[in-house]
Amino acid sequence: MAKTKAAYKVPILTGEIKIPKVVSGISAYEKMYQGEKDDMVALGFPASLEEGWEIKAVGIFKQLLSHNKALRDYMDICVRCGACTDKCQFFLGTGDSNNMPVGRAELMRKVYRYYFTPAGSLFKGLADAEPFSEEMLKKWFTYYYQCSECRRCSYYCPYGIDTAVITMAAREIMDGIGLGQKYSTVIIHKVFNTGNNIGIPQAALRNTLDDLEEEINEETGKDVKIPMDVEGAEVLLVPPSADFFAMPHMESLKGYAKVFYKAGVSWTVSSYASEAANFGMFIGSYRNTKELNKRIWDEARRLKVKRVVVGECGHAWRAMYNYSNTMNGPFDFLDNKYRQPTHICDFTLGLIKDGVIKVDPSANDDKIITYHDSCNIARGSRIGEIPGGQFTIPRELIKACANNFYELRNGTNKAETYCCGAGGGILTDEVMNVRIAGSMAKMQTIKEVMDNKGVNFLALICAICKTQFAKMYQLYGFDAEMVGGIHQLVSSAIIL
Amino acid sequence: MFDLNFISGVYVFLTYLAGVIFILGVALRIVVYARTPMPVKIPLTPAPLTPMGATGRVASEVLLFKSLYRANKPTWVAGYIFHISFFLLILLHFARHFVYHHPLPSWYQLFVNVGIICGILMVLSLFYLLLRRMIVDRVRIISLFSDYLILIILMMIAVAGLSLNFFISASALTKIDNRLDPFITDIAAFHPINIPSNPYFLVHYSLTLLLIAYIPFSKVMHFVGIFFSPTRYMTDNPQEERYYKPDAEDLSL
Numbered sequence: 001m002a003k004t005k006a007a008y009k010v011p012i013l014t015g016e017i018k019i020p021k022v023v024s025g026i027s028a029y030e031k032m033y034q035g036e037k038d039d040m041v042a043l044g045f046p047a048s049l050e051e052g053w054e055i056k057a058v059g060i061f062k063q064l065l066s067h068n069k070a071l072r073d074y075m076d077i078c079v080r081c082g083a084c085t086d087k088c089q090f091f092l093g094t095g096d097s098n099n100m101p102v103g104r105a106e107l108m109r110k111v112y113r114y115y116f117t118p119a120g121s122l123f124k125g126l127a128d129a130e131p132f133s134e135e136m137l138k139k140w141f142t143y144y145y146q147c148s149e150c151r152r153c154s155y156y157c158p159y160g161i162d163t164a165v166i167t168m169a170a171r172e173i174m175d176g177i178g179l180g181q182k183y184s185t186v187i188i189h190k191v192f193n194t195g196n197n198i199g200i201p202q203a204a205l206r207n208t209l210d211d212l213e214e215e216i217n218e219e220t221g222k223d224v225k226i227p228m229d230v231e232g233a234e235v236l237l238v239p240p241s242a243d244f245f246a247m248p249h250m251e252s253l254k255g256y257a258k259v260f261y262k263a264g265v266s267w268t269v270s271s272y273a274s275e276a277a278n279f280g281m282f283i284g285s286y287r288n289t290k291e292l293n294k295r296i297w298d299e300a301r302r303l304k305v306k307r308v309v310v311g312e313c314g315h316a317w318r319a320m321y322n323y324s325n326t327m328n329g330p331f332d333f334l335d336n337k338y339r340q341p342t343h344i345c346d347f348t349l350g351l352i353k354d355g356v357i358k359v360d361p362s363a364n365d366d367k368i369i370t371y372h373d374s375c376n377i378a379r380g381s382r383i384g385e386i387p388g389g390q391f392t393i394p395r396e397l398i399k400a401c402a403n404n405f406y407e408l409r410n411g412t413n414k415a416e417t418y419c420c421g422a423g424g425g426i427l428t429d430e431v432m433n434v435r436i437a438g439s440m441a442k443m444q445t446i447k448e449v450m451d452n453k454g455v456n457f458l459a460l461i462c463a464i465c466k467t468q469f470a471k472m473y474q475l476y477g478f479d480a481e482m483v484g485g486i487h488q489l490v491s492s493a494i495i496l
Numbered sequence: 497m498f499d500l501n502f503i504s505g506v507y508v509f510l511t512y513l514a515g516v517i518f519i520l521g522v523a524l525r526i527v528v529y530a531r532t533p534m535p536v537k538i539p540l541t542p543a544p545l546t547p548m549g550a551t552g553r554v555a556s557e558v559l560l561f562k563s564l565y566r567a568n569k570p571t572w573v574a575g576y577i578f579h580i581s582f583f584l585l586i587l588l589h590f591a592r593h594f595v596y597h598h599p600l601p602s603w604y605q606l607f608v609n610v611g612i613i614c615g616i617l618m619v620l621s622l623f624y625l626l627l628r629r630m631i632v633d634r635v636r637i638i639s640l641f642s643d644y645l646i647l648i649i650l651m652m653i654a655v656a657g658l659s660l661n662f663f664i665s666a667s668a669l670t671k672i673d674n675r676l677d678p679f680i681t682d683i684a685a686f687h688p689i690n691i692p693s694n695p696y697f698l699v700h701y702s703l704t705l706l707l708i709a710y711i712p713f714s715k716v717m718h719f720v721g722i723f724f725s726p727t728r729y730m731t732d733n734p735q736e737e738r739y740y741k742p743d744a745e746d747l748s749l
Binding site: 019021022024063064065066067068069070071072073074076077078079080081082083084085086087097100102103106117118119126127128151154155156157158159160161162164165168169172281284285286287289290321322323324325326327329330339340378379380381382387388390391415 | 528532536537541542544557715720726727732734747
């Protein structure tokens with residue numbers, strides 16, 4: 001049952017990020033709901049936890065160690081220097097030592113040392129080795145689902161130890177013994193059934209798009225279409241499905257539609273591949289990630305498009321950018337003039353620079369804007385040709401479409417950005433206090449620019465960030481409409 | 497077989513044992529790390545687009561501890577001083593083998609003094625790192641027995657090494673010096689002779705053997721692992737060049 005608002009622990013915003021007192025286990029009270037039978041089985045996992053899970057888990061762990069260089073390396077080389085200890089937004093928000101990246105990783109390393117190192121199997125406690133007990137499994141299920149896989153810690157680690165790799169491996173092991181997380185498994189199952197996370201069937205999707213077309217028509221008087229399942233279109237646009245249904249996401253979808261309309265580029269969305277998000281990545285499952293990713297490229301083939309453009313979504317872009325070619329490439333059936341896939345911001349900014357579409361930045365003069373770098377885009381991918389394009393392209397696009405723009409505090413944006421607090425498959429209500437705690441660091445820096453610069457709009461290019469910040473804004477006492485996508489700004493500024 | 501006294505026999509055995517453990521242990525790790533496939537591209541971006549750039553990135557971590565510098569300046573200072581002084585000391589110990597010939601070069605005392613300064617810096621930086629482990633809450637709570645153990649072994653080695661310069665007479669030191677070279681030369685030629693018997697030296701030597709044998713089982717292996725960290729060595733070119741490892745499929749990302 002969802003908690004009432006009064007039950008939430010919302011920190012007071014001062015604009016300062018303070019390092020909390022360290023307490024072990026203080027945030028263990030909130031846990032994910034467990035994955036249900038149907039969903040688990042649909043994803044190729046055991047239906048539920050069964051007798052003998054410990055041996056099975058160690059078996060999967062062993063397999064992972066021999067199949068994943070990063071995991072193999074990161075189990076051994078941590079020196080516990082402490083560089084990461086004050087870098088994780090979940091630690092800063094909760095003060096729980098298990099939410100320090102090294103603390104989180106040690107939960108796995110204890111088990112690793114017990115089963116896979118000579119010191120651990122000989123000296124046990126002295127070597128800080130622990131068997132995979134039920135208590136340990138509980139800790140795994142708690143803390144590997146209080147990580148958003150944002151990789152801020154990896155940026156600061158002298159060896160680049162990537163907690164996301166460790167978290168993904170832990171989730172893969174737990175899934176493999178039948179202990180899944182309901183939120184992510186339900187969502188992946190929905191994509192398999194309907195093509196998107198929300199579970200919108202084809203007809204309902206068309207209805208929504210009709211409504212949106214009508215809305216645009218009322219607002220602008222222009223006949224802007226949102227085509228669906230059109231064979232032979234030039235572009236297949238794959239947005240996160242939240243763009244079809246949720247606010248403020250839909251405003252961005254209107255923005256995409258206007259860009260395509262004005263540029264005169266034929267385009268389509270797909271009801272089969274109506275989801276850019278890839279929760280397979282969140283649970284660290286290669287097979288599921290590949291399966292979800294495959295839908296998009298299968299559809300690109302079927303619809304005979306020339307290029308694939310991805311909408312505003314953080315981890316979706318990381319998965320599309322990094323994994324597509326590996327898992328379902330090569331894409332020689334598409335036009336190799338273009339980067340496959342292309343990010344929508346890259347696409348739109350290119351059109352503006354080429355003079356194909358015109359924008360009037362004064363249309364957004366009511367807004368004083370700041371921009372939050374989404375973790376998976378900032379630290380997990382690239383937009384455009386040059387390294388760091390993931391920082392410059394969204395900013396250039398904002399500045400093209402608006403006059404008032406202020407950066408968040410140095411050290412909390414670009415590669416050093418804090419996560420919104422709900423990435424990595426934890427955007428679910430049963431861990432709302434964890435989400436609130438995880439958002440605190442970023443909210444402090446936002447509060448700072450609100451107070452100092454009068455910022456009243458947070459521009460985003462991630463569906464999870466949008467949902468999370470819209471919710472957090474309400475809980476922290478701000479107006480949820482002060483949050484939106486960059487293409488919402490494009491939508492207002494574009495001259496049709 | 498060889499004309500060795502008992503204590504030398506033991507030390508010769510331990511020296512070979514430590515050497516074998518170290519070489520095999522480290523080699524095995526290198527092989528395991530090198531051969532384990534990485535299923536997908538995971539460079540931490542912004543990342544270099546070319547192998548040359550990625551090599552430079554790894555070099556900046558190995559030589560300058562760039563990420564640690566970003567994370568925590570005091571730890572970087574202490575960590576950097578420790579690593580540089582320790583590295584120089586290893587280098588000086590090897591160099592000594594080529595320098596220590598009679599008559600001694602005119603700059604020999606300077607050579608020794610550099611070593612002493614490095615030794616002192618090493619002890620001080622280790623002491624800072626030890627105190628930090630005990631005092632800073634966040635670091636104390638993550639510190640394991642083995643984290644203290646390695647700091648203490650290293651400190652003891654450095655202190656024992658310094659004691660050779662401070663606690664024994666010059667003539668006793670010269671005696672060790674004169675016998676050490678042949679000992680090392682001959683043990684490397686698999687024709688061992690008696691070890692210098694000064695107890696201060698033997699403490700320094702024993703602890704060093706312990707460290708060498710312990711390294712393959714310890715976190716010191718980060719000196720190998722840092723070269724195999726995918727977030728750092730990978731190039732950011734998944735679109736330009738297809739990255740595909742079929743033997744890494746079907747498991748965790």
